[in-house]
Amino acid sequence: MAEGMSLALPRQATTTAWWSPRRRERLLQLAFLVPAGLYLVAFFGYPLAQNIVMGFQEYTTATFYTGEAPWVGLANYVDVATSAVFGTAVLNTALFTIGSIAGQFGIGLAVALFFRHRFPLSGVLRSLLLLPWLIPLIVSGAVWRWILDQDNGVLNTVLGSLLGGLHPGWLTSTSVALVAVVLVNIWVGIPFNTTILYGGLQDIPQELYEAAALDGATGWRAFRHVTWPLLRPVVTVVLVLGVVYTLKVLDIILGLTGGGPANATQTLATQSYHLSFQEFDFGRGAAMGNILIAISFVFALLYLRVARRADAS
Amino acid sequence: MARRRAVLATVLATTSAIVLTACGGGSAPSGPVTSLRVLDYYNNEPDKTVYAQMLDACGQQNGVTIEREAVPGSSLIAKVLQQASSKTLPDVLMLDNPDLQQIATTGALAPVSDFGLAPTGYAPGVVSAATYEGKVYGLQPVTNTIGLFYNKDILAQAGVQPPTTWDELKTAAQKLTSGNRYGIAFTATADYEGTWQFLPFMWTAGGDEKDIATPQTAEALQLWVDLVNSGSASKSVVTWGQADVNEQFMAGNAAMMINGPWQFPVLAKDPALKYAVVPIPGPQAGATPVAPLGGETWTIPRTGNPDRQAKAAKIVECLNTEANQLALATKRSTVPTKSALVSQLVAQQPDMAAFSSAVQTARARTGELGAEWPKAATRIYTAVQNALTGGAAPLAALQQAQNG
Numbered sequence: 001m002a003e004g005m006s007l008a009l010p011r012q013a014t015t016t017a018w019w020s021p022r023r024r025e026r027l028l029q030l031a032f033l034v035p036a037g038l039y040l041v042a043f044f045g046y047p048l049a050q051n052i053v054m055g056f057q058e059y060t061t062a063t064f065y066t067g068e069a070p071w072v073g074l075a076n077y078v079d080v081a082t083s084a085v086f087g088t089a090v091l092n093t094a095l096f097t098i099g100s101i102a103g104q105f106g107i108g109l110a111v112a113l114f115f116r117h118r119f120p121l122s123g124v125l126r127s128l129l130l131l132p133w134l135i136p137l138i139v140s141g142a143v144w145r146w147i148l149d150q151d152n153g154v155l156n157t158v159l160g161s162l163l164g165g166l167h168p169g170w171l172t173s174t175s176v177a178l179v180a181v182v183l184v185n186i187w188v189g190i191p192f193n194t195t196i197l198y199g200g201l202q203d204i205p206q207e208l209y210e211a212a213a214l215d216g217a218t219g220w221r222a223f224r225h226v227t228w229p230l231l232r233p234v235v236t237v238v239l240v241l242g243v244v245y246t247l248k249v250l251d252i253i254l255g256l257t258g259g260g261p262a263n264a265t266q267t268l269a270t271q272s273y274h275l276s277f278q279e280f281d282f283g284r285g286a287a288m289g290n291i292l293i294a295i296s297f298v299f300a301l302l303y304l305r306v307a308r309r310a311d312a313s
Numbered sequence: 314m315a316r317r318r319a320v321l322a323t324v325l326a327t328t329s330a331i332v333l334t335a336c337g338g339g340s341a342p343s344g345p346v347t348s349l350r351v352l353d354y355y356n357n358e359p360d361k362t363v364y365a366q367m368l369d370a371c372g373q374q375n376g377v378t379i380e381r382e383a384v385p386g387s388s389l390i391a392k393v394l395q396q397a398s399s400k401t402l403p404d405v406l407m408l409d410n411p412d413l414q415q416i417a418t419t420g421a422l423a424p425v426s427d428f429g430l431a432p433t434g435y436a437p438g439v440v441s442a443a444t445y446e447g448k449v450y451g452l453q454p455v456t457n458t459i460g461l462f463y464n465k466d467i468l469a470q471a472g473v474q475p476p477t478t479w480d481e482l483k484t485a486a487q488k489l490t491s492g493n494r495y496g497i498a499f500t501a502t503a504d505y506e507g508t509w510q511f512l513p514f515m516w517t518a519g520g521d522e523k524d525i526a527t528p529q530t531a532e533a534l535q536l537w538v539d540l541v542n543s544g545s546a547s548k549s550v551v552t553w554g555q556a557d558v559n560e561q562f563m564a565g566n567a568a569m570m571i572n573g574p575w576q577f578p579v580l581a582k583d584p585a586l587k588y589a590v591v592p593i594p595g596p597q598a599g600a601t602p603v604a605p606l607g608g609e610t611w612t613i614p615r616t617g618n619p620d621r622q623a624k625a626a627k628i629v630e631c632l633n634t635e636a637n638q639l640a641l642a643t644k645r646s647t648v649p650t651k652s653a654l655v656s657q658l659v660a661q662q663p664d665m666a667a668f669s670s671a672v673q674t675a676r677a678r679t680g681e682l683g684a685e686w687p688k689a690a691t692r693i694y695t696a697v698q699n700a701l702t703g704g705a706a707p708l709a710a711l712q713q714a715q716n717g
Contacts, residue, residue: 064395065420152493171552260698261551261701277391
């Protein structure tokens with residue numbers, strides 16, 4: 001392109017070259033890209049770059065007024081990674097993510113399959129299922145905290161009358177609290193999984209099931225040989241997006257336990273929030289946040305690869 | 314063709330407009346001061362109206378109108394930091410007292426002595442909360458602290474006197490526990506509220522936030538562990554905030570609770586509930602109670618305009634007059650910070666007696682550590698939670714947290 005231009009220049013006046021239809025077309029295309037590009041730079045690129053830089057700085061409340069943030073190299077990362085709570089936070093993040101995704105996906109898929117069969121009120125029920133998604137997370141957190149209360153919670157009252165004597169400390173026992181938080185997060189995540197998977201199921205032609213039935217494949221075998229292979233691309237998208245969403249869950253945990261009891265539900269996300277906004281240690285908070293971003297990034301790359309492969313096929 | 318060019322022009326114009334808007338900044342208004350911007354977090358009743366009226370009255374006295382913004386408590390600091398970096402701080406800024414030194418470290422606040430103000434006759438703890446590097450950066454008209462609330466009917470039925478020592482507290486709590494009712498409820502959450510409730514026990518026992526791995530602090534933590542392990546307090550204390558504790562008390566699920574006078578309006582909603590307040594018991598009889606100081610302080614940010622700052626100082630001064638301290642104290646169930654006014658308050662509101670006496674010997678959370686307080690507060694609640702959930706014995710839990 002550049003070579004062609006330099007050849008063309010001596011013969012034509014500069015203004016006409018500027019207005020050549022090809023260049024104008026190109027310019028127009030670029031102009032359409034500019035708003036999107038600026039948006040990405042301003043709202044994704046800048047905060048991300050700022051956060052990465054912040055991770056290498058001693059960034060405190062004073063920085064906001066004076067603008068001074070001394071460079072400290074890797075000190076924030078070393079501090080964060082060697083703190084007593086870091087190991088717990090990493091393990092909890094992993095358990096929380098795996099547990100939530102397994103539950104959300106399993107139940108979400110089961111519900112989506114269930115709703116493939118049309119029955120009276122199925123439409124109404126399916127929209128009611130979206131309810132957990134529509135309630136602000138901080139509200140559902142407060143309500144669940146109430147439900148899960150050890151002494152007067154609805155759940156333990158029911159459990160106590162059914163099983164007698166069973167009185168788990170859902171949010172007060174260090175060994176059960178993470179399970180309780182995972183259960184609530186599963187409840188929050190089911191609508192997302194069901195909706196996307198239900199959409200994927202709708203795309204599978206009914207004739208395939210009819211053909212499979214003629215060959216003797218019904219029930220589980222129809223699922224195994226028709227539904228699952230055709231649903232695979234959607235499944236991958238749901239899982240990868242689910243992991244990225246779950247890694248950064250904050251409000252549910254803050255609303256239920258605040259990371260307690262005794263750090264039993266502390267994750268990388270809650271710890272990053274705590275460092276930045278409770279201890280005002282923005283440098284370390286950013287370092288912790290960057291670790292979380294790096295983990296999410298791996299899954300985002302995975303998503304892109306899967307999406308590209310799906311496009312190709 | 315013409316249409317295409319128009320499209321191109323529109324796209325370019327829109328883009329440049331966005332860029333220009335992003336780069337544009339505000340300019341400081343000059344001329345006589347006719348209005349002042351005030352930022353606080355009193356966005357709930359009754360505080361919202363009480364402060365709105367007092368600020369307006371103070372504005373009127375000083376010939377300015379008040380443009381007040383009340384944000385939710387949790388978002389105040391984020392807002393202040395954002396305003397500090399964009400140099401748009403309000404003329405008068407309210408801060409929760411443990412946050413004052415944190416904000417003063419930025420240099421964004423002006424010392425009150427610049428405007429001829431001083432906290433004369435204020436309770437010593439209140440002054441230490443507002444002092445950063447030897448200078449006072451805020452004036453706090455009223456304060457509060459926590460005390461031991463008890464249900465009069467339940468105690469009378471059980472024949473229990475309000476406890477004054479830890480041993481009495483344990484025995485009383487044990488006696489008052491029956492059926493679904495616990496003897497006592499308190500807050501031991503994984504946040505600063507949990508730390509705040511532990512402080513009176515820790516400080517009265519002689520513990521100190523600089524090093525929490527001491528026998529004194531361990532003794533205080535042992536008391537909480539004993540209360541929970543004996544079943545006198547619910548295991549749920551690790552999840553109950555102060556509002557939850559108050560609900561338990563109101564529902565009759567707890568005979569006593571640790572809480573503050575801001576619960577009075579809530580408790581008043583149940584006229585059948587008869588309660589009274591005593592100071593939080595100490596380890597032995599006669600131990601000087603040391604409670605933590607609460608409440609908010611009023612500061613004058615450096616806005617760069619001396620006239621506006623002078624007017625702002627007048628507003629802060631006005632909020633702190635003796636008459637207004639008393640008015641705020643009676644309307645908001647708080648204690649005036651000028652010690653001389655306390656007897657007048659107690660004469661008007663006898664139920665404030667326990668809090669009023671506690672305030673005189675109370676300590677500021679940031680008095681010793683200043684901006685380092687949040688880290689110590691985190692260590693304290695982490696150790697408390699670890700011990701209460703059986704993760705470690707009190708002293709071991711405190712050592713782990715101190716070294717964490």
